[in-house]
Amino acid sequence: MTKKIRTYSAAFKAEAVKKIADNNGNVSATAKQLGIAMQTLSNWQNKANEGKLIGTKQYDPELMAIIEENKRLKHDLKVAQEERDILKKATAYFANEER
Structure with missing residues (x-):
């Protein structure tokens, strides 16, 4: 049902x-x-x-615009942090591989 x-x-x-x-x-x-x-x-x-x-x-349409921008910025920040974490892991991997 x-x-x-x-x-x-x-x-x-x-x-x-x-x-x-x-x-x-x-x-x-x-x-x-x-x-x-x-x-x-x-x-x-x-x-x-x-x-x-x-x-x-x-x-308040201005409030809604700010809320939407905040959501977008949080999403962008999350993506950037994930990319940074991947690059950190890759850097550590290649630094250990050279030894």
Whole structure:
């Protein structure tokens, strides 16, 4: 038995988060009204509060650009460290071989 993963549009997520305020901040009641899991709605609300949910007034595209750049830089650093480690091992191997 496989579970079907439901995907929601950014507009739906933004409206769902706005609807929480209409229900006096009650995430559980809002989730029941919309027919989605409470944890899912809570995650969306947390993202909105952090400025990461598209379509909400808190959304900050500059923040998202910085986050994406940070991810890319971390990946580049990891690759560079792996390359450095390989070169260290190769240097040590060839230094021992010359003796």
